Amino acid sequence: MTRAEVDATLQTAKLDAAELLPAAHCLRFGPAAAGDVCLLELEPALCGRLQAGHSLVIRGDKDEQAVLCSEDKTYDLKVADTSNMLLFIPGCKIPEQLKMEETHSNIIHTEIFGFSNNYWELRRCRPKLKKLKKLLMENTYEGPDSEKEKDSSHLKYTTGDLLDQIQASEEEIMTQLQVLNACEIGGYWRILEFDYEMKLLNHITQLVDSESWSFSKVPLNTCLQELGPLEPEEMIEHCLRCYGKKYTEEDSEVYFELSADKICRATAQMLLQNAVKFNLAEFQEVWQQSVPEGMTTRLDQLQGLALVDRQSRPEIIFLLKVEDLPEGDQERFSSLFSLREKWTEEDIAPYIQDLCGEKQTVGALLTKYARSSMRNGVKVYNSRRPIS
Amino acid sequence: MVQIVISSAGAGGLAEWVLMELQGEIEARHSTGLAGNLLGDLHYTTEGIPVLIVGHHILYGKIIHLEKPFAVLVKYTPGEQDCDELGCESSTRYLVTALIKNKILFKTRPKPIITNVPKKV
Numbered sequence: 001m002t003r004a005e006v007d008a009t010l011q012t013a014k015l016d017a018a019e020l021l022p023a024a025h026c027l028r029f030g031p032a033a034a035g036d037v038c039l040l041e042l043e044p045a046l047c048g049r050l051q052a053g054h055s056l057v058i059r060g061d062k063d064e065q066a067v068l069c070s071e072d073k074t075y076d077l078k079v080a081d082t083s084n085m086l087l088f089i090p091g092c093k094i095p096e097q098l099k100m101e102e103t104h105s106n107i108i109h110t111e112i113f114g115f116s117n118n119y120w121e122l123r124r125c126r127p128k129l130k131k132l133k134k135l136l137m138e139n140t141y142e143g144p145d146s147e148k149e150k151d152s153s154h155l156k157y158t159t160g161d162l163l164d165q166i167q168a169s170e171e172e173i174m175t176q177l178q179v180l181n182a183c184e185i186g187g188y189w190r191i192l193e194f195d196y197e198m199k200l201l202n203h204i205t206q207l208v209d210s211e212s213w214s215f216s217k218v219p220l221n222t223c224l225q226e227l228g229p230l231e232p233e234e235m236i237e238h239c240l241r242c243y244g245k246k247y248t249e250e251d252s253e254v255y256f257e258l259s260a261d262k263i264c265r266a267t268a269q270m271l272l273q274n275a276v277k278f279n280l281a282e283f284q285e286v287w288q289q290s291v292p293e294g295m296t297t298r299l300d301q302l303q304g305l306a307l308v309d310r311q312s313r314p315e316i317i318f319l320l321k322v323e324d325l326p327e328g329d330q331e332r333f334s335s336l337f338s339l340r341e342k343w344t345e346e347d348i349a350p351y352i353q354d355l356c357g358e359k360q361t362v363g364a365l366l367t368k369y370a371r372s373s374m375r376n377g378v379k380v381y382n383s384r385r386p387i388s
Numbered sequence: 389m390v391q392i393v394i395s396s397a398g399a400g401g402l403a404e405w406v407l408m409e410l411q412g413e414i415e416a417r418h419s420t421g422l423a424g425n426l427l428g429d430l431h432y433t434t435e436g437i438p439v440l441i442v443g444h445h446i447l448y449g450k451i452i453h454l455e456k457p458f459a460v461l462v463k464y465t466p467g468e469q470d471c472d473e474l475g476c477e478s479s480t481r482y483l484v485t486a487l488i489k490n491k492i493l494f495k496t497r498p499k500p501i502i503t504n505v506p507k508k509v
Contacts, residue, residue, distance in 0.1 A: 010429075013441055013446050014501075015439065015446070020431045020432065020434065020439070021434060024429055024431045025429065026429055027429070027430055028424070028426050028427060029423055029425050029427060030424075031424065036462070036463035037461065037462050037463070037485075038463075039407075039459070039460060039488070040459045041456050041457075041458055042456060042457050042458065043456055044455075047457045047459070051487070052396075053396050053401075054396060055394060055395045056394040058390075058391070058394065059389060059392075060389060061390070068394075083412075084411055084412075085412070086408070087407070087410065087427075088405050088408075088460050088486070088488065089407070089408055090486060091405075092405065092430070092492075093406075094432075094490050094492070095432045095436035095438075096436075110430075112427060113460070114460075119458065163391065165389055167389070
């Protein structure tokens with residue numbers, strides 16, 4: 001197309017060239033795009049990541065809903081159809097750009113790279129992490145001398161293996177590994193068998209007691225020296241990291257501040273896992289006696305781990321771990337309501353907190369999945385659907 | 389499970405394209421398809437209104453700065469020569485070829501150009 005031809009078209013169309021910017025684009029379809037081309041809708045933050053050269057990864061099985069992951073976030077990936085035609089055009093300028101450049105009345109020959117009537121849409125979602133615990137529980141670590149470790153046929157997963165199996169970003173997986181007190185042993189991520197983890201913890205708390213140390217100042221080196229003959233040093237240090245916070249003093253000695261909350265919680269789990277339910281009063285007594293001297297047990301340390309039933313006589317408590325409950329919203333609520341017909345917000349919150357999206361609250365979830373009523377002056381929630 | 393990487397051309401290496409949104413479909417005049425064919429002329433008024441002349445129609449539209457930009461992804465499936473000795477691990481990838489931050493939207497009904505128009509425009 002020459003300038004003359006373009007001007008002729010303008011004349012035919014009865015458009016006044018004086019009202020137009022001098023430059024015009026002559027659009028032509030390029031050769032059929034080799035290979036599939038598609039559009040991915042991005043939130044500005046993701047756009048920034050791509051511009052900085054970072055990659056994204058789509059993860060999913062054939063029978064799963066695909067997700068897209070950046071280094072630290074996970075998104076549901078869906079195809080959005082439009083009845084319109086979307087043309088993607090390289091080298092096409094918008095008025096702002098043309099006005100900034102010199103005003104040549106030239107023809108910009110532009111080739112349309114491709115077109116589509118759909119695009120990929122992203123919606124931020126919770127990473128699907130339940131599978132992580134499931135995989136690592138297949139082969140728990142019971143210590144280096146365990147028979148299991150001699151048999152190399154047992155499944156073990158490296159970070160790369162986990163990224164190949166879990167629909168989540170790497171950072172979300174790393175965070176969850178920490179929550180699970182997982183340990184990287186010989187390049188593989190392992191969850192400790194609970195009894196083994198308690199054995200390590202007991203070694204430490206007994207040493208603290210016999211040395212009369214403060215729980216907030218447990219010296220790493222002495223621990224390794226004294227307990228090294230009993231257990232691998234890496235495992236002792238791992239246990240300290242799981243149950244305390246590391247810090248370095250002015251004398252450049254490394255210490256750990258042990259968490260009473262975490263230790264009391266683990267002790268409770270150890271007691272509760274041995275029976276279906278416990279008399280609450282009896283449990284509280286045994287629990288307090290079982291924790292290291294100087295630590296105080298409180299029921300709020302057990303959120304998401306155990307549930308108290310104050311409606312029964314006598315009052316009871318039993319183990320209920322949030323990570324063992326279904327991952328999907330509706331399934332989680334159905335499971336909780338089949339366990340107990342009516343819940344107070346205080347009781348149910350620890351069991352639905354992890355379902356909350358970026359800007360969702362527990363209250364919003366309850367409004368969506370439950371119905372409220374009053375019982376003895378207290379607001380309680382029950383299922384919207386009949387539970388069999 | 390499958391992992392499909394969407395890789396970026398690199399820092400500073402991404403071109404910026406423009407999206408044009410048209411109502412309905414565009415049909416090729418001949419049966420050979422759209423490739424290589426002219427679409428039309430795109431003008432802008434001095435006020436910045438896009439004007440598209442396609443065949444016997446004029447369309448007026450508007451420029452929209454996208455709140456959510458698009459990435460143009462080109463699929464790349466490695467060929468035989470990319471397989472290693474252990475067998476072909478046809479790992480499909482996508483390459484981010486460009487970003488789109490602006491779109492030209494034409495959603496008003498096209499106005500026909502009514503006049504004696506010679507066959508070749």
